Amino acid sequence: MKRTLGVCYYPEHWPEDLWADDATRMVRAGLSWVRIGEFAWSRIEPKPETFDWEWLDRAIDTLGEAGLKIILGTPTATPPRWMLEKHPDMLAVDEQGRPRGFGSRRHYCFSHQGYRAESRRITAILAERYGANRHIAAWQTDNEYACHDTTRSYSSAALAGFQTWLAQKYQSTDALNRAWGNVFWSMECDDFTDIGLPNLTVTEPNHPHVLDFYRYSSDMVADFNREQVAEIRERSTAPIIHNYMGRETSFDHFKVGADLDIASWDSYPIGFLSDRLEGAPDFKARFMRQGHPDNQAFHHDLYRAVGRAGGAPSPAGGRWWVMEQQPGPVNWAPYNPAPLPGMARLWAWEAFAHGAETVCYFRWRQAPWAQEQMHAGLLRPDNEDAPALAECLQVAREIETLPDVGTARADVALVFDYESAWAWEAQPQGADFDQFRLAFAAYRACRRLGLNVDILPPDAADLSAYKITLAPGIMSVSAPLKQALAATPEGHVALIGPRTDTKTEHLSIPTPMGPNIDPLDLAVTLTESIPPQASIPLENGGQFLHWREVPEGSAPVLLRCADGLPAIAGGPLRYLAGWPDDPTWDTILRGVCDEVGLTHHTLPDGLRIRDTDTHRFVFNYAPEPLLWNGTAIPPAGVHWEAL
Amino acid sequence: MKRTLGVCYYPEHWPEDLWADDATRMVRAGLSWVRIGEFAWSRIEPKPETFDWEWLDRAIDTLGEAGLKIILGTPTATPPRWMLEKHPDMLAVDEQGRPRGFGSRRHYCFSHQGYRAESRRITAILAERYGANRHIAAWQTDNEYACHDTTRSYSSAALAGFQTWLAQKYQSTDALNRAWGNVFWSMECDDFTDIGLPNLTVTEPNHPHVLDFYRYSSDMVADFNREQVAEIRERSTAPIIHNYMGRETSFDHFKVGADLDIASWDSYPIGFLSDRLEGAPDFKARFMRQGHPDNQAFHHDLYRAVGRAGGAPSPAGGRWWVMEQQPGPVNWAPYNPAPLPGMARLWAWEAFAHGAETVCYFRWRQAPWAQEQMHAGLLRPDNEDAPALAECLQVAREIETLPDVGTARADVALVFDYESAWAWEAQPQGADFDQFRLAFAAYRACRRLGLNVDILPPDAADLSAYKITLAPGIMSVSAPLKQALAATPEGHVALIGPRTDTKTEHLSIPTPMGPNIDPLDLAVTLTESIPPQASIPLENGGQFLHWREVPEGSAPVLLRCADGLPAIAGGPLRYLAGWPDDPTWDTILRGVCDEVGLTHHTLPDGLRIRDTDTHRFVFNYAPEPLLWNGTAIPPAGVHWEAL
Amino acid sequence: MKRTLGVCYYPEHWPEDLWADDATRMVRAGLSWVRIGEFAWSRIEPKPETFDWEWLDRAIDTLGEAGLKIILGTPTATPPRWMLEKHPDMLAVDEQGRPRGFGSRRHYCFSHQGYRAESRRITAILAERYGANRHIAAWQTDNEYACHDTTRSYSSAALAGFQTWLAQKYQSTDALNRAWGNVFWSMECDDFTDIGLPNLTVTEPNHPHVLDFYRYSSDMVADFNREQVAEIRERSTAPIIHNYMGRETSFDHFKVGADLDIASWDSYPIGFLSDRLEGAPDFKARFMRQGHPDNQAFHHDLYRAVGRAGGAPSPAGGRWWVMEQQPGPVNWAPYNPAPLPGMARLWAWEAFAHGAETVCYFRWRQAPWAQEQMHAGLLRPDNEDAPALAECLQVAREIETLPDVGTARADVALVFDYESAWAWEAQPQGADFDQFRLAFAAYRACRRLGLNVDILPPDAADLSAYKITLAPGIMSVSAPLKQALAATPEGHVALIGPRTDTKTEHLSIPTPMGPNIDPLDLAVTLTESIPPQASIPLENGGQFLHWREVPEGSAPVLLRCADGLPAIAGGPLRYLAGWPDDPTWDTILRGVCDEVGLTHHTLPDGLRIRDTDTHRFVFNYAPEPLLWNGTAIPPAGVHWEAL
Ligand SMILES: [Zn+2]
Ligand SMILES: [Zn+2]
Ligand SMILES: [Zn+2]
Structure with a gap:
């Protein structure tokens, strides 16, 4: 299988008369995949049980006919406003006890059975309509589970779910009391309904209590996802994917991955360096336009493993993608510098070197409004080419010259x-x-x-x-x-x-x-x-x-x-x-x-290597040229040599 | 018009037999103005509809007969405790959803119509009683709008008001959805009552949603103020003033200023350096007894512009005052050093140089109790002279030797x-x-x-x-x-x-x-x-x-x-x-x-200049003497020369 | 009276067949005292009014017969889960208005009269059963009052209690208004029920309002304790103790101490250095395994004074103990290093040098589960000796060679x-x-x-x-x-x-x-x-x-x-x-x-001295040997010489 490129696209954001031109330009840029639909619920079902499919039919048709394969997302990360009128208590509750309201995204509690039914319903309807559509080549469930600290909810739905989960796990409060050591500080309970959520206690709650709540919360994510997968599998044979985040450990990705065909993740090297990685100020300054030189690789290798959980083609190689690849400055980190020229190429090649099948840039055209208006795309909001577009095209051409997807068995x-x-x-x-x-x-x-x-x-x-x-x-x-x-x-x-x-x-x-x-x-x-x-x-x-x-x-x-x-x-x-x-x-x-007896190198600061089954890839994350075996690799440079 | 000095005074805080002596000492100190009344609601109307005017009549008479001009404040920044029994939901709600309770000041929500009616009522009654009083030479509306982050309230009154405001602005939810880009993340709404306040969302709310809420909140301040102004204007010809704060941007001062005759602000150079200005520690240490050498000037120029919004005598010169001038250490900043000797004079002259008509020191005598007991005045709490009193008198004498209020047109x-x-x-x-x-x-x-x-x-x-x-x-x-x-x-x-x-x-x-x-x-x-x-x-x-x-x-x-x-x-x-x-x-x-072709200087660190129409003023904010054209200006020194 | 050692023990945490061996090992380690019971409510009264005394009878008998004197704690710091069903509103409320829930400890409001009755009830029942037991040689009331910021509660019980307390103190709202300066900012009230708790105000509440609330809150702790003392004294002649914490100033320890016979405190030198003492990073690094060289001494001297409040044998010497002595790493500080070898001995001797009668290590055997599983004991969780056990034994032997408890009158x-x-x-x-x-x-x-x-x-x-x-x-x-x-x-x-x-x-x-x-x-x-x-x-x-x-x-x-x-x-x-x-x-x-004319020394950094009536003790808190009068004292070394 050849490596491929893709892009995330929101036809609902743009006048319909732009779509065909967009599709043509995507193909011209070397893109094979286009992901759509994952935030479009309010356009698909503007009122409860009232659907508007025509625009989506046409969008799929326009993109598909241009030669693009479509990843269709279930829209459950952004339930519309009317959903709250049906389910006023569906919101998650934060650790401080405050409902986390409508007005952005991921405004739901994984434990809420009413919303779980809505999730199954819209997934089934979507899969029913497009399951056999020849342009739909993959599915994405929801979007970035756990993002914005949404795995754990301290709602009454979560409380009830947790108590039931504990009853099933421990069968008796005696067993639970023993397992948790509840005799300490007289925390013993004699009824599962006595057990609260481990927030807002006077001092720290019992650690096994917390751990079980975290396990329960992780299970709810896996259950939520599994329910969508079941609805899709009944109606489609296309592979099912979820797009995970970076440094997100609040749920067990292996468990979620076991129900999916392909793992993917959303790679924002510069944003993640700014907002979620340790590092001294001078280190962060050195790599501020490139991202941490090891963080992408770590997640590539992690999600390759998560991909394996879904049934791997080989022990080394789970199927995995980058579903969202940062192409320019983002909007959400404390500081948002632009990438060094070349990084949009380097990041893609590094993913491929670690075994990715597909790298999708996020997003096609920068939106002029709403929360992510300062998030760059492959096109500018005025429809001109953004800097990353040329790098994307370069990667597409280079793919042609190289062998198929493959990864070295690591030592x-x-x-x-x-x-x-x-x-x-x-x-x-x-x-x-x-x-x-x-x-x-x-x-x-x-x-x-x-x-x-x-x-x-x-x-x-x-x-x-x-x-x-x-x-x-x-x-x-x-x-x-x-x-x-x-x-x-x-x-x-x-x-x-x-x-x-x-x-x-x-x-x-x-x-x-x-x-x-x-x-x-x-x-x-x-x-x-x-x-x-x-x-x-x-x-x-x-x-x-x-x-x-x-x-x-x-x-x-x-x-x-x-x-x-x-x-x-x-x-x-x-x-x-x-x-x-x-x-x-x-x-x-x-x-x-x-x-x-394992060969090792002493790599200069910022130079990193990764082998596939056929090639060694060398990446220069440093802002200055670095030498690899006598070859100078420029900043943001990618070098490969046959093994 | 000659420059003048004044002071803030609270007759209700002191035994009546001190008033006459206070008035005499004020006049002797060179003060022309005395501001009173702005926190006295519980003494004016101790029970609902039960008024006690006698003490205020006598206070006004005593001060006025001593030759002082009175600025009378509406007392709406501190509604009495009984107001909450009439309007239990009048409190503002903070961004975290907690009511902001009684027990200090500014405990009201600008959107609450019940409290708005109370504000109009007490203003009308006060203006009715004193509108024609010959000692009342100016009015102050409320006190320090926005102080303590009080512009924005997340109350149900604010929610209702915001929804109505949006309906009037956009006329249709379609227009609003388009303007805000609500299609992004399925945030579209089909009824103005669907729109919430932009707090406690899962991740950041839509920026235009936030911006409109900030606009709405600013409008409520302007409306609140305009209502008081209308009540006063019906009953008095004296100019109307509000006292703004420093680095306060939560409402549009130009809009509020358009309804007023004179802008004024409360200048706390040392407190503001400590609690609201950027600056490296060594910078803050250097100026800790003088304040930031540019912050007062910035606000003088800003509020001169705000004064112009009320109808300016000339393009350059809006009418403006300093209503509260720090005279010694305050109580409310993280650290509260005493001013360098001379600063109480320097600050006053700097205000005059920027065109102020009047500078009022806050306050006459330091209160021995309650929140501001550690806030210095012109007198100590034991009724002795505080250090700033002599500097005040010096300014009063110097005013005599200089021409009238005036400001240079800036380049x-x-x-x-x-x-x-x-x-x-x-x-x-x-x-x-x-x-x-x-x-x-x-x-x-x-x-x-x-x-x-x-x-x-x-x-x-x-x-x-x-x-x-x-x-x-x-x-x-x-x-x-x-x-x-x-x-x-x-x-x-x-x-x-x-x-x-x-x-x-x-x-x-x-x-x-x-x-x-x-x-x-x-x-x-x-x-x-x-x-x-x-x-x-x-x-x-x-x-x-x-x-x-x-x-x-x-x-x-x-x-x-x-x-x-x-x-x-x-x-x-x-x-x-x-x-x-x-x-x-x-x-x-x-x-x-x-x-x-504009002349510029290279001023030593801490030396600042400002021209009026007739003079150049030079101020030394540094803790050491600095040279101006060969003249040594001592720390806290003020120098002027004819242009 | 000879100095003695003890230990804190939780028989309810261990299989009964370990108890006798534990008792034997305690005696062999030189321990005379064992504290039990203070967190065992759920085992004593597993359901309301249903008691299980047998295990406690046997535990007391086993320990007592082995020759140990028992300190029996009232279990009121950890009311069982069922207590909340009887008194749903007994929880304290934090300054942000959130109830502080069940799931750890100290989950009660001192102002809640229902819980106060429960506290008297369980104390009376416990004292009734064991008041005459010959093994019970002392009582402990509750555990670490105020720990986890629990003195002050913003509950409705606290509000009602505070209003009544104010009414008794001031008799009229006029008097209160005058005392607090409520005329300032129109804060005057005309009914004691108008007065709120001083939290969640717009800006800072009136300081005397806050101070009176802190006084009230301190009084509630003293009242709570006094009620337990009264129940015990009716039924037992053994001395009554409370174990105070370090750097805890939220209630007046002198007032609580006046009702008790012996003061004690819980000394965690390394934890306190990490979490509650000022100190530059290099200072904290130097002493990270020893604790602050003066903090233990300060609290020894402070609680000796608190002991005097209960009626002192001499002006200098109140009766006081260390009830919990850190023996190894704890679990609750931001960083938890292990003590330098010898510190478990040094800390004990320093307490004795300051006049302690008894030092009890916390705890006997490290618990394998629950919140404090990473808190070291004298035994490891696998029942092997932990490092401190040998130091404990060494202290026990050294005690024999030295005179009785005594303290020098200080200068x-x-x-x-x-x-x-x-x-x-x-x-x-x-x-x-x-x-x-x-x-x-x-x-x-x-x-x-x-x-x-x-x-x-x-x-x-x-x-x-x-x-x-x-x-x-x-x-x-x-x-x-x-x-x-x-x-x-x-x-x-x-x-x-x-x-x-x-x-x-x-x-x-x-x-x-x-x-x-x-x-x-x-x-x-x-x-x-x-x-x-x-x-x-x-x-x-x-x-x-x-x-x-x-x-x-x-x-x-x-x-x-x-x-x-x-x-x-x-x-x-x-x-x-x-x-x-x-x-x-x-x-x-x-x-x-x-x-x-007082002799003073210039002690090297880390060397500290304290005199008793007969000896001078020298302690080396430094991580390197230090000289005292020519004698090298090793790190963690203790030296004594007759005066
Ligand atoms: Zn129960
Ligand atoms: Zn609706
Ligand atoms: Zn009242």
Whole structure:
């Protein structure tokens, strides 16, 4: 399958007499796909049960006849105003107890059964009408689940749903009381209806209470999505996709992904660097027009794994897309610089290098009004070409010269677990502890060494293909993964920790204290979090930041802290008892590479590589030219060479 | 008309046997005016419809007979406790949905019709009683509209009022949906009662929705004020004044000012530096006892313009006062240092130099109790002289030696627009973009060059008197101003931008993209906001901060960014495509001055000048002596010389 | 009486077959006391009026028979879930108007009469059952009053209670209006039911209104406690204790302490350094494993004073304990490092050196689940010894070799007043002004000079035993203290100020302006607060931070500011007109010591001393060895020598 490009388009925003010209220009720009419909509910069903299909029929026809394949979105992220009159209590409620009102988007509570029925209804109607339409080549469910912190709602619908969910999970309040340790502080309950939502408590609520609420909330997203999928599958054979967001850990993407055919995500490198990634001011200034040099890659690899959850063509390669690719400045970050010329091309090629089938730019033409009017598109609001259009065309031409979609099997596996993110959010123990941040720190180190990484779900059962496995912060290691880690052979290294397998599934401390993974004889007996101004020096000159654990046991010590306590201990399966700073990560991983015989690089700051099955791709995220094997790669430059 | 001094006084706070002595001491201190009554509602009408006028009659008589002219305030900023029993829902509601309760002041919603009737009622009764009183020489409506963020209320009264206002403005929901771009995200409505207030939405509400709500809220302030003015005018010929605040942009002061005779403002230089002005810590430490060296001047010039809106004696000179002048430490800022000795004099003279008729100190005697007990007065709470009293007397004596009120026609015009402030508040696009901050940056540059500035409203129709016009950040330039800018002759310069005329009146992007002002052939096609740690270097060594635009068109480029993009382009009418830092502003303005043949100075840090029609005044805001043409001016020193 | 050790234990958390072994290990660790029961309500009374005593009987018997003395806690800090069904409105309401729900602890409003009855009921039942039990050697009321900001509730119960309290205090609204200065801003009321709670006002509420609400709230804590004490005293002769928190000033501990036999507090040196003490990052990094070197001592001295309020054996020595001593990392601070080895011993000895009778570690065995699962104990969750256990045993052995409980009479008295803390919280006037911070600054200076300090309540009537008295920030000096200060003889020094006796009891400014304490002829006529980036230089090279006052009067000036204004003036009774920085405090106090003939030391950074009646104790809080009279004291080292 050739790599393809696409674009997001809103025919309802434009006079109908522009559509045909738009379609022609899209095709001319090298685009194959066009995504439509996902915010158009008020135009599809302007009044309850009163539909206006004609415009959409014509739009689909115009685009399709021009040769474009259409991704049709269900419009459930933006229910129209009249929906609130049918379901006045459908709004989510924030953690402070305030309803989150109409007037923007995602104004619904996943637990509200009335709105869930509406979601099924409109999905069924849409699929019924267009399920067999030959131009509809894919479906998108809803839009950016969880965006704007919408996974968790503290509504009465959520309360009732949560109580039922708990009753099903625990069967008795006794079991729940034991699992949560409710005897502590007399929190015991004798009826599931006694249990509240874990917000607005006097001091912090019980962590397992919070964790179960986060699990419940994640399940509601998966249920919501599954219901739409069921309606579509009954009526269409086209693949079904959802477009996930960046650094969004509030629901289990693997679970949602298991019901879908293709994973996709919305990649806003500059916006995400500005609004959701750690980084010193000078780092953020250096990359302000390019985005974080590892963040796109991380999400590409993560969503490739999520794509695998839907049934993968191969172990390495889940099907996945970039559904929305930033083409210019956006509107929603605290600061919104324009990309360096070339980045709209670089970002697309980086996605392809990581195995993406399709990259869709968001959006075709910049809207002149409403919330995103300052969000660039491929066209300007006055219908002129925007800077990214030429880069899009360049990518389209380059695709022709290169082989089909493909990804290299990586040498490093990194386990990522959403439940752990929730657990540590409920119980950080140190203000800087965050599961994404920890996993991303490990990932970034791999990238600095030029390693290809596969991200694996927490129930991965086979690690044999990976010389190196990293599993930081996995609160409670699943049985299959435990078995796989236990089987780490000589010549491979599985480096787990910090904070891995130190809790039960109920977020309590096991006895014996974890990790409890044969043959690693080691237990974390004491944990400390470290303020930003301090660190734990290691005997090799490195240091731990944020976090340090005190392990006990007979596992051979491979690296010590300066105070003599173990920093890394074990054999092929080994434990990392702290949070290394970046140079220390590099030292540790370089050593492991040497140990297992894996080639590594020392990449200049901003240069990144990724291999497919046939080529090595080199990307320059830096604002200055950088050298790769003697070749100067310009800023925003993309270089590829056959493997 | 001679310049005059006054003071704010609360006879109801003191034993009646102090009044006569107070009046005598006021006169002895050189005061002509005394403002009273604006917080006395609970003493005037202790129970509904039960009035106690005697004390006020006697207070007015005592003060008046001593030779003082009285400004009588309507007491509507502090309705008594019983008012809430009549109108339980009269309270404003904050953006978080919480009623803003009784117990301080300004506890009312401008949209509440019941309270509006009470406001008219008490104003009429007061004007009826004192409208013909010979001691009442002026009126003040309410007190400090908007203070404590009180312009905007999210109450049900506001909701109803806003819906009616929208219905009148748009006539049909179709028109509103089009104007706001409600098709985006399915936000369309089919009934004006569907439209909510733009708070507590899931993510940001639609910007034009917000802007219209801000316009509505501003109109309510103007309506409220206009109703009081009507009641007073029926019964009195004395001029009517309102006392505005500093850096308060939540309502359109020009609209309120159009109904009044005199503008006034409450000048708290030290408090404002502490709580509402940008500035590095060392800057704030340098001026902590003097206030920002340009902030008072800016507001003097702004409110002189607002005074013109009420019908000006001359184009340059609207009637305006300082109604409250800080005399010592205040109580309400995060930090409250005492003024440098001499500042109570300097501030008064600076107001006079900018054309003030009257400066009233706030307050006569420091209150020993309640919220402002730590707010200094001219007298201490133990009735001794406070430090500012002698400075007040000195000013009174100096007034005698100088000519009448007068202001120089300025050479620079700076357009200031409240709607733009609301637009950018709704849609900042970069976290540091703020209309006041931008306009003030331009103003400060003028001041550093020793230029006299007139501030003009956004519908200014004639710029011919100004060699230089600055119009930064005016979102949508009005027809008359457009015509005036278009007419900029050779030998004059109108420098507009950044972000000027880049939006329609509905806060959307026009096609052709703006600015659309003949003969300037230039369009802003791309906009970016810049984080604080970065900047855009210019080819002349300067730099843009915060903001940069990419203009296209045939307008000649006068200055380029280091990357080659235009920084300034045009002819006599030209566009500034970014936010210059202070030295760059200086360079740009110096060049423009040289171009139009305007003398400029290079003033030492803290020295400021202002010309009247007869004199040049020089003020030293620095904590050390500074030289002016060879004359050493001491800290807090005021120097004047005939022109 | 020999010093003793104890531990906090939760039999209800563990299988019953562990209890006997736990008891044996406790005794073997040198522990004499075990605190139980304070969170066990849901196990004692699982359903309303249905009790389960057997387990508690057996637990008490098992522990008691092993030789342990039991402190039995009333369980009122954690009412069970069913309590909310009986009293749905018993929850406190936060300042934002939100009920503070079930799901953690302290979920009750002190003003709720229904819950107050429940508190009396369960206390009476518990005391009835165990009042004569020979193993019950002490009682604890509730747990950590005020923790999690629970003193003040904005509930309707609090509103009603506050109105009644005001009616009793003022008798007429006229008196209240006068006391509060309600004429200001028309805040007058004519009925006590008109008065609201001082939250959610438009701008700041009237300070005396706030102060009275804080007084009322403090009274409710004292009433709540007194009611429990009454129930216990009827049924038991064992001493009654409450365990206070650190840096908790929201209620008057002296008033609560007056009803109790022994004061105690919960000492978390590392947690408190992280979450509630000022300190530069490098300071916090240096002491992150030891805690603030003066904070424990301050609270030891403070609670010794609170212990005296209950009737002291001697003027110096109130009875007091540490009820909870941190033994390892805690879970609740932003960062939770582990203690330096030796600190669990040092903290215990420091408490003993300050006169503690008993130090109880919290807790016996780390709980594996619920909110505090990451809070270390003397045992690990897997029942192995945790690091602190050996230190505990070492202390137990050392106790044997030393004399009985005793404290030196201190040479310095420091007056501490909770009402002043509330007054300045209501009216800080400068963002950095805080009564605890000010008093602690004075205390720290004493510690750096190696002085022993007694803390005195604001109604202290006799200072004759102290060569030096410090009384900073006492808003309104009580009659007895005024007399005692006035009587300061030659050869003694009482240094009061800043901000001392500058207000009436109603938090207004007196005339004559204060302080009004014979024979000090001095009045503070002007006050200023200073931003952090500025300071007031003194003529001796020192400086004032945060705060400076301008005194007038004939009091001889002893130190001047660089601008000539007095910094210290008076005789034996003298006034300090600002907030000295640390070196300036040292200079001032050294001078005073020399003047009154008091020996002082210049202690290295981290070394601290405290004398008992027989010994001098030296503690090394630094992370490196420090010298004391030629003896090297290791980090976390404790040294004692006979006096
Ligand atoms: Zn129940
Ligand atoms: Zn409707
Ligand atoms: Zn009333």
